[in-house]
Amino acid sequence: xxxxxxxxxxxxxxxxxxxxxxxxxxxxxxxxxxxxxxxxxxxxxxxxxxxxxxxxxxxxxxxxxxxxxxxxxxxxxxxxxxxxxxxxxxxxxxxxxxxxxxxxxxxxxxxxxxxxxxxxxxxxxxxxxxxxxxxxxxxxxxxxxxxxxxxxxxxxxxxxxxxxxxxxxxxxxxxxxxxxxxxxxxxxxxxxxxxxxxxxxxxxxxxxxxxxxxxxxxxxxxxxxxxxxxxxxxxxxxxxxxxxxxxxxxxxxxxxxxxxxxxxxxxxxxxxxxxxxxxxxxxxxxxxxxxxxxxxxxxxxxxxxxxxxxxxxxxxxxxxxxxxxxxxxxxxxxxxxxxxxxxxxxxxxxxxxxxxxxxxxxxxxxxxxxxxxxxxxxx
Amino acid sequence: xxxxxxxxxxxxxxxxxxxxxxxxxxxxxxxxxxxxxxxxxxxxxxxxxxxxxxxxxxxxxxxxxxxxxxxxxxxxxxxxxxxxxxxxxxxxxxxxxxxxxxxxxxxxxxxxxxxxxxxxxxxxxxxxxxxxxxxxxxxxxxxxxxxxxxxxxxxxxxxxxxxxxxxxxxxxxxxxxxxxxxxxxxxxxxxxxxxxxxxxxxxxxxxxxxxxxxxxxxxxxxxxxxxxxxxxxxxxxxxxxxxxxxxxxxxxxxxxxxxxxxxxxxxxxxxxxxxxxxxxxxxxxxxxxxxxxxxxxxxxxxxxxxxxxxxxxxxxxxxxxxxxxxxxxxxxxxxxxxxxxxxxxxxxxxxxxxxxxxxxxxxxxxxxxxxxxxxxxxxxxxxxxxxxxxxxxxxxxxxxxxxxxxxxxxxxxxxxxxxxxxxxxxxxxxxxxxxxxxxxxxxxxxxxxxxxxxxxxxxxxxxxxxxxxxxxxxxxxxxxxxxxxxxxxxxxxxxxxxxxxxxxxxxxxxxxxxxxxxxxxxxxxxxxxxxxxxxxxxxxxxxxxxxxxxxxxxxxxxxxxxxxxxxx
Numbered sequence: 044x045x046x047x048x049x050x051x052x053x054x055x056x057x058x059x060x061x062x063x064x065x066x067x068x069x070x071x072x073x074x075x076x077x078x079x080x081x082x083x084x085x086x087x088x089x090x091x092x093x094x095x096x097x098x099x100x101x102x103x104x105x106x107x108x109x110x111x112x113x114x115x116x117x118x119x120x121x122x123x124x125x126x127x128x129x130x131x132x133x134x135x136x137x138x139x140x141x142x143x144x145x146x147x148x149x150x151x152x153x154x155x156x157x158x159x160x161x162x163x164x165x166x167x168x169x170x171x172x173x174x175x176x177x178x179x180x181x182x183x184x185x186x187x188x189x190x191x192x193x194x195x196x197x198x199x200x201x202x203x204x205x206x207x208x209x210x211x212x213x214x215x216x217x218x219x220x221x222x223x224x225x226x227x228x229x230x231x232x233x234x235x236x237x238x239x240x241x242x243x244x245x246x247x248x249x250x251x252x253x254x255x256x257x258x259x260x261x262x263x264x265x266x267x268x269x270x271x272x273x274x275x276x277x278x279x280x281x282x283x284x285x286x287x288x289x290x291x292x293x294x295x296x297x298x299x300x301x302x303x304x305x306x307x308x309x310x311x312x313x314x315x316x317x318x319x320x321x322x323x324x325x326x327x328x329x330x331x332x333x334x335x336x337x338x339x340x341x342x343x344x345x346x347x348x349x350x351x352x353x354x355x356x357x358x359x360x361x362x363x364x365x366x367x368x369x370x371x372x373x374x375x376x377x378x379x380x381x382x383x384x385x386x387x388x389x390x391x392x393x394x395x396x397x398x399x400x401x402x403x404x405x406x407x408x409x410x411x412x413x414x415x416x417x418x419x420x421x422x
Numbered sequence: 423x424x425x426x427x428x429x430x431x432x433x434x435x436x437x438x439x440x441x442x443x444x445x446x447x448x449x450x451x452x453x454x455x456x457x458x459x460x461x462x463x464x465x466x467x468x469x470x471x472x473x474x475x476x477x478x479x480x481x482x483x484x485x486x487x488x489x490x491x492x493x494x495x496x497x498x499x500x501x502x503x504x505x506x507x508x509x510x511x512x513x514x515x516x517x518x519x520x521x522x523x524x525x526x527x528x529x530x531x532x533x534x535x536x537x538x539x540x541x542x543x544x545x546x547x548x549x550x551x552x553x554x555x556x557x558x559x560x561x562x563x564x565x566x567x568x569x570x571x572x573x574x575x576x577x578x579x580x581x582x583x584x585x586x587x588x589x590x591x592x593x594x595x596x597x598x599x600x601x602x603x604x605x606x607x608x609x610x611x612x613x614x615x616x617x618x619x620x621x622x623x624x625x626x627x628x629x630x631x632x633x634x635x636x637x638x639x640x641x642x643x644x645x646x647x648x649x650x651x652x653x654x655x656x657x658x659x660x661x662x663x664x665x666x667x668x669x670x671x672x673x674x675x676x677x678x679x680x681x682x683x684x685x686x687x688x689x690x691x692x693x694x695x696x697x698x699x700x701x702x703x704x705x706x707x708x709x710x711x712x713x714x715x716x717x718x719x720x721x722x723x724x725x726x727x728x729x730x731x732x733x734x735x736x737x738x739x740x741x742x743x744x745x746x747x748x749x750x751x752x753x754x755x756x757x758x759x760x761x762x763x764x765x766x767x768x769x770x771x772x773x774x775x776x777x778x779x780x781x782x783x784x785x786x787x788x789x790x791x792x793x794x795x796x797x798x799x800x801x802x803x804x805x806x807x808x809x810x811x812x813x814x815x816x817x818x819x820x821x822x823x824x825x826x827x828x829x830x831x832x833x834x835x836x837x838x839x840x841x842x843x844x845x846x847x848x849x850x851x852x853x854x855x856x857x858x859x860x861x862x863x864x865x866x867x868x869x870x871x872x873x874x875x876x877x878x879x880x881x882x883x884x885x886x887x888x889x890x891x892x893x894x895x896x897x898x899x900x901x902x903x904x905x906x907x908x909x910x911x912x913x914x915x916x917x918x919x920x921x922x923x924x925x926x927x928x929x930x931x932x933x934x935x936x937x938x939x940x941x942x943x944x945x946x947x948x949x950x951x952x953x954x955x956x957x958x959x960x961x962x963x964x965x966x967x968x969x970x971x972x973x974x975x976x977x978x979x980x981x982x983x984x985x986x987x988x989x990x
Contacts, residue, residue, distance in 0.1 A: 045464070092976045093539040094593045095603035096546020146978050159528040159971040208952070224524045226953075245526065245989040246971050325515060325952075 046102050054081045069122070075113040077137070082106045086399075090150050105144045107171065111137020127268040134261040138254075139171045148175070151399040153289060158334055159246075162287055163255070163400065172255030172401035174287060176334035177235040177248060180220025182310050182317055185230050189214055200312040203230055223333050231310040231321030233297075235335060244333070253339040255402025258283030262348075273353040273372075280345035280381075281390070288386050289405040291338050298326040303385075342389035342402065344382035350375050367421040377412045468554035471564060477554070478568045481547035481575050482636070484540040486724035486846070488732035491536040494724045494846040495734035499783045499825070499914055500531055501586065504960075505926075506788045506933045507907070507916040510951045511742045511781030511819075521953035523961050527968035527988055538587065538970050541579045546597055548576035553596035566628040574625035574638040577618040578646055578722075584613045585653065585918055588661035588966045588985055592617060604980050607661065614654050622647040633688050634720050641687045642722045644679055645849045648857045651676035655864070656922030659965040663986030668922070673865035680858035683721075684876070689851040692719050693883055700809070706884050706909075707802040710824050715845050722849040726842060733827070733842035740825035741777035742784040742949055746818045749806075749937075751945035757814065771816055773808070774833035784949065785820050788934040788956075789911055790941055792904070798885040799908050806942035808832075817942065819949060822912040852909050855880055860902045869898040877905055884908070921965055930960045963987025 056079040063072040083103035091100045115133035144167050152163025152174070164175040185191040185199045188211040194202065210228045220234030223244050238248045262279040294303045297320050310316040325331060353372035361369060382389050387409035391402065467473055485493045502508040504520035519525045532538055551572035555565060583590055590613050591605035625643035632639055655672035659665055683689065696703040696711060703711060709719045716723055726734035745768070750756050756766040785804045793800035805821045827842035855876040862873040878888045889901055906919060920926040933956035936948045968988035 090972070090976055091600075092603055092980070093542045093970075093973055094545075094591045094605070095597050096543045096549075096593075097597065098539070146975070148975050148978075150972060150975070159533045160975055224519075224522075224526075226522050226524060241989070243989060246528065246974070247989065324513070325518065331515065331518070 046100065048103070049085070049101065050083055050103055052081055052083050052085050052103070054079060056080075069119045071117045073113070073115045077109070077111050077113070079109045080106060081108075082143070105141055105165070107139050107141050109137055109139040111135060113137075125270055127266075129266040131264040131266075132262065134259060136259050138256050138258075140168065141165050141171055142167045153287065153400055153403045153405070158332070161400075162334055162403065165399070166251075169251065170254050170256050171399065173251055174253035174255065174285060174339055174402075175249055176252045176336065176339075177244065178250060178252055179335050179337060180234045180236045182315070182320055183219075183222065183228070183230050183232045183234055184315055184317070185312075187213055187217055187219065188228070188230065191230070199230075203312045223331065230312070230315070231323075233320035233333075233335075233337075235333065252336040253285030253287070253402075255284055255286070257281035257343075271355050271357055273351070273355070275349070275351050276347065277349040278345055279348050280343070282343045284342045284389075285339050285402060286342035286384060286386070286389055286391060287403045288338050288340050288384075289403055290386060292332065295337060296326050296332075297322045299324040340384050340386075340389075342382070342384050342391075344380050344384065344389045346380040346390075347378040348376060350378060368419070369421075370419040371417070372419070373414070373416045375412070375414045377410050464550075464554065468558060471558065471560035474551075474555045474558050474560060474565070474568055477547075478551050478571055479637070481544055481551060481572065482724065484543040484547070485579070486726065487540075488726055488729075488734060488840070490735060491534075491540060492735060493537055493540050494848065495726055495736060496739060497531060497535040497537040498582075499736070499739075499912070500537075501914050501918070502912075502916045503783065504930070504954070505916045505920060506792075506929050507786060507911060508783050508789075509786050509935070509954050511779070511784055511949050512951060514781045514951060516782060518951060518953050521951050521955075521958065523958055523964055525964060525967060525988075527971035527974065527984065532967060532970040533972055538583070538967075538973070541583050542593070544579045545576050545593060548572040548579070549594060549596045552576075567630050570625035570628035570640075570643065571638040573621035574629060574643040574646065577621035577625070577643075577650075578638075580613055580618050580621075581646065581650055581653075584610050584618070585658075585921070586967050587969060588659075589613075591980070604977075606980055607982055610658070610660060614650065618650055619647070619654075622650065633716070633718060634723060635716050636723060636725050638722070641683055641689060642849065644683050644687075645721045645854055645857075648676050648679035648683070648861070649849070649853065651679060652857050652861055653918065653922050655861075657924040658921060659962060661966060661983075661985045663962060665962075670864065673861045676857055676861035677865050680854045680861060681872075683851070683854040684858060684872075687721075687851075687854075688718070689721060689854070690718050691851050691855070691879060691883055692717060704798040704802050704885070706799045707823065709847055709850055710844070712827055712829060712843050712845075715843075719850045719852065720847050721851060721853070722847070724846045724848065726845050728827075728837070728841060728843035731840050733838075733840050734844050734846065735839060736783075736825040736846070737827045737830050737842045737844060738778050738839035739780045739782040740784065740822050741773075741779050741831075742781045742819035742821055744776075744779045745772040746816060747771055748947045748949070749817050749819055749943045749945075751943075751947075755944050757816075767816070770814075771818070773818060773831040775829075775831045775837060776833070777831055778839060781949075783822065783825060783912075785822055785911070786933060786935065786950075787820075787937045787941060789907075790820065790937075791934055793908055794886055796885055797908060799911070803911055817944065820937070820942070824912040847913070852880055856902060856906050856909065860899065860906075863895055863898045863902065868895045869893060873898070877902060880905060880909055926965065927960050930958070932957055961987065 056077065059076045061074040064070065084105045084107055085103055086105065089100055089102055091097060113133065113135040116130065118130045120130055121128040144165055147166045148160065149165040150161040151165050152161040162176065163173055166173055190211045191199050191202065192214065210226055213228060221237045221242060221244055222228060222232040222234060225243065235244055236248060237244065238250060260281040262277065264275065264277040266275040267273065293300060295305065297306055297309055305319065306322060308316055309319050310321040351372055351374040353370050355368060355370040361367065386404045388407055391404045391407045468477065486495060488495055490496060499508065500517055500520065503510060503517045510517045519529060552569060555568050580590065588610050589607035592608045592612065593603055593605065594617065595602045597603055622643045625638060626640055626647060629638055629640040629643050634642060651672045654668060655670055655676060656668045657666065658668065692708045693705050695705050696708045709717045715725065750771060759765045759767055790800065790804055803823050805818060805823050807815050807817050809815050827837065827844040830837035830839065830842050859869070859873040859876045863869045874889060881888065893901060903923065907916065920929050935950045935954055935956040936946060937943050938946050963986055966985045968985050969982065974982055974984055
C-alpha cells in the first residue's frame with residue numbers, strides 16, 4: 044500500500060555540556076546532558092490489521108524521546124619521566140522512550156506472528172525494547188489441590204504416579220498462579236500470574252517483564268608507562284539491561300529435547316522443586332509455548348576488553364640498530380566477563396541494527412578471545 | 423580554564439531537504455521523473471486487458487500458494503481436525519488444542535500459519551480488481567467476466583471467514599488509506615446478505631460459461647451460491663455466542679441454484695475408471711488424478727505446480743507415519759523379504775518416496791467404519807495398503823488419498839514434499855447433486871424423484887446400490903448427510919456440515935478412535951493424538967475460532983470484541 048503522506052523524520056536535539064580542565068589540562072572532565080526527540084518516526088513495515096490485505100505499512104508515526112547524561116574524564120594522574128598513569132573513563136545513562144503511538148502494545152521484538160504480538164511491545168510512555176509476556180508464579184504443589192489434601196507424602200506420590208496427565212481441582216482458598224491451560228491443573232506445572240483472576244491464562248495476563256535498554260553503560264581505560272614498559276587495560280560494561288535468551292526457549296522447555304543441566308532440578312514428586320516445573324513432552328513446541336520471564340535474564344556485565352603490555356627498546360640500543368623505534372607487545376582482548384547472564388554474550392541485539400528488537404540472544408556467535416603478540420618497527 | 427558550551431540545533435533531515443531543494447533548482451525536470459525500476463505501481467499496471475487478466479489471477483495466490491502458509495495447500499484442512507473425520511497422529515502437537523478444545527487466540531494456526539490473514543489478502547486483491555479493472559478500456563464482456571471472478575472469489579473468501587470467525591469488517595474498497603480497513607466487525611448476517619450473496623449473483627451473470635480451469639466460472643459462482651444458501655438456511659452460532667436457527671426459506675434458493683447447474687452446466691460426474699497399466703483408479707477417484715487436473719467434474723479447484731518450492735504441502739502434512747509396522751502387528755506378522763530370505767520386511771513398509779511423517783491430518787477409524795460395505799470411496803480414499811512393483815501388497819498407515827501426490831509417495835523422480843502437484847478440489851459436480859437433494863427435501867417436505875436420482879447417481883458411481891425407496895423426509899435427510907460424509911471426506915466440509923445441521927455436539931460425542939484388526943490392519947492399533955479421546959464435549963465457543971490475538975490488538979481502536987468464550 045502506498046503512503047502518499049510519508050515525510051522526513053524530524054529530530055530536535057538539545058545538548059548542554061560542560062567541559063572542565065584543571066591543572067594545565069591534566070584533568071579534563073566533560074559533562075553532557077542531551078535530550079533528543081525524534082518525531083514522525085518513519086517505521087517501515089509497521090503492522091496493520093490483516094483485513095487490509097497487507098501485513099505492514101510504512102508510515103510516520105510515534106515519537107522517541109531520549110534523555111541522558113554523559114560524563115567522561117581524561118586524567119593524567121602521574122606524569123614523571125619514569126612513570127605515567129593516564130585514566131580515561133566515560134559513563135552514560137539515558138533511555139529512549141516511545142509515545143504518540145496510535146495504539147498500545149504494537150508488536151515488536153522477536154518473531155512476530157509465531158509468538159503472537161512478538162516478544163516486545165511498543166507501549167506509549169514505555170521504553171523501546173520493553174519485553175512483554177507472562178510472569179511466573181511458582182510451581183504447583185501437592186497441597187494446592189483438593190485431591191492431595193490429608194494424604195501422607197507417600198500417598199501423594201502414589202496418587203500422582205497413577206496418572207501423570209490427570210487434572211485436579213485447586214483448593215477453595217487457592218490464590219496462586221495458574222498453568223498455561225486448564226487441562227494442566229496438576230502438581231509440578233509451571234504457574235503464571237493471573238492478572239485478571241479469571242482462571243485462564245490469556246493475553247490480558249501479560250505484562251512488562253523486562254527492559255532491554257541498560258541503565259548505565261561505561262568504559263574505563265588505564266594506561267601506564269613505566270620506563271620502557273607500557274601497560275594498559277580497558278574495562279567496559281553495562282548495568283540494568285535485560286536479555287531474552289531465545290536459545291533457552293528450547294533449552295529450558297523442560298521437554299524431551301536436549302536441555303540445559305538446570306532441567307536436572309525439575310520438579311519430581313519425590314523432590315518437588317519450587318522453581319522448576321516438571322518435565323513433560325507436551326511442554327515443547329509452538330502451541331504450548333508461553334513467553335515468560337523464565338527466558339528473561341539480567342544482562343549486566345563488566346568485561347575486560349583489552350590488556351596490553353609493551354616494551355620499547357631504549358634510545359641507545361635503537362641508535363645501534365639504526366632504527367627509529369622498536370616495540371614488542373602482547374595484547375589480549377575479551378579476557379573475562381563478570382555477569383550473571385547464562386548465554387554466551389550479554390551484549391546482543393537480534394539483528395544487529397533493528398532498533399525495535401533490542402536485547403535478544405538468538406544463538407549469537409560468541410565473542411572470540413584473542414591473544415596477540417606483535418612487533419612494531421619504525422625505520 | 424572553564425569553558426561552557428551550550429548549543430541548540432534542529433538537525434539533519436532539514437539539512438538534507440535543503441540540499442535536495444538546491445539540486446532541484448539546477449536539474450532538468452525529465453531527469454527527476456523516474457519510473458521506479460524495482461516495482462510496478464498501481465498506475466502503470468492496470469492499463470491493459472492483458473494486465474487485468476494477470477491482476478485477477480493474482481487474487482487466487484493467497485489461498486493456493488505453494489508455501490508453508492498456503493491455505494488450501496496446508497493449513498485449512500485443520501478446520502475438520504477434532505471432528506469425527508480427521509485427527510492428528512500420536513504426539514503431533516500442533517492441533518492438541520483442537521482435541522482438548524482449548525483453542526486460544528494466540529495459536530500459531532491463527533497467527534503464523536496465516537489461515538485468517540491469507541483470506542484477507544485474497545479479498546484485498548479482489549477489491550483491487552473491482553476498483554481498477556473498470557477503468558481499463560477493454561471488451562465489456564471480458565471486463566465483466568473478470569469483475570465476476572473477483573466478486574465470486576471475494577465472496578468465497580468471506581464465506582470461509584464468516585463460517586470460521588463470525589462477524590467481520592466489511593472491507594469492500596481497494597485499500598487507499600487507513601479508513602478503508604479501520605472498520606468495526608459487522609454481523610455475519612450483513613456479510614452474507616451484503617457481500618457474499620450479491621457478489622455471487624453478479625458473478626453468475628457475468629463470469630464465463632465454460633468448464634473450470636482454475637478460475638471462477640459462471641458455474642463456480644452458482645455452486646458456491648448454492649452452498650451459501652444451504653449454509654444460510656441452517657444453524658450457526660454468532661460471535662456473541664447466540665444460537666441462530668437460520669432462514670429455512672433459503673433451502674428453496676439452494677435447491678433451485680443447484681438445479682441450474684445440474685440442468686445447464688457442461689459439468690458431469692465422471693463415471694469411467696482410469697486404467698494405467700496395473701493401476702486402476704475407480705471413477706470416484708479420477709477427479710483427483712494428478713496427471714489430469716481440472717476434470718469435467720471440478721467446479722472450483724486450486725492448483726499446485728510440480729515446481730520446486732511451489733507444490734502443495736498437503737502430501738507432507740497428511741502422512742501419518744514413517745512406516746506401517748504397528749499396522750502390520752508384531753514383527754513376526756510382517757512378511758518375509760523374499761522366498762529363502764528369512765528376514766522380515768521393514769523399510770518396505772513405508773512409501774518409497776519416504777514422505778515425512780508429519781501426520782497433521784489423518785483419517786479417523788470412525789470415518790473408515792462409516793462407509794457402507796462395497797463403497798469404492800473407502801478403499802480408494804483412505805489408503806491402507808499399496809501394491810509394489812514386485813507384486814507384493816503392503817499395508818501402510820491410513821492416509822487420505824485426496825491430500826496426496828501419489829507420485830511423491832511412490833518416489834518418482836523430481837518430487838519432494840515441496841515439489842508436488844496435487845490440486846485441491848473445493849467444489850465439484852457432486853456438490854451440486856447433493857446440495858440439490860438435501861435442499862429439495864428440506865424445501866418441499868419430502869424427496870422428489872430428481873433428488874433421489876441425484877443421490878443414487880453418486881452412490882452408483884461409488885459402486886453402491888440405489889437408496890431404498892419410499893424414504894420419509896427425515897430418512898432421506900439422514901441418507902443425504904451420510905452420503906455427504908462419504909463423498910466429501912477430506913474436503914474440509916465436515917465441520918461446516920455439522921454446524922449448519924446442528925450436529926457438531928452429537929456427532930463428536932462418541933468417536934471411534936482405535937482401529938480394530940478387521941479394518942484393513944492386521945491387529946488392533948491406535949495412532950491418535952493423546953488428547954483425542956473421542957468423547958470430549960465440543961464447547962459452544964468452538965463453533966467459531968477466536969480472532970487471532972495480534973489482530974485483536976491491532977484493531978483495538980476499531981472496537982473489536984473477541985468471539986464469545988475466548989476471554990478478552
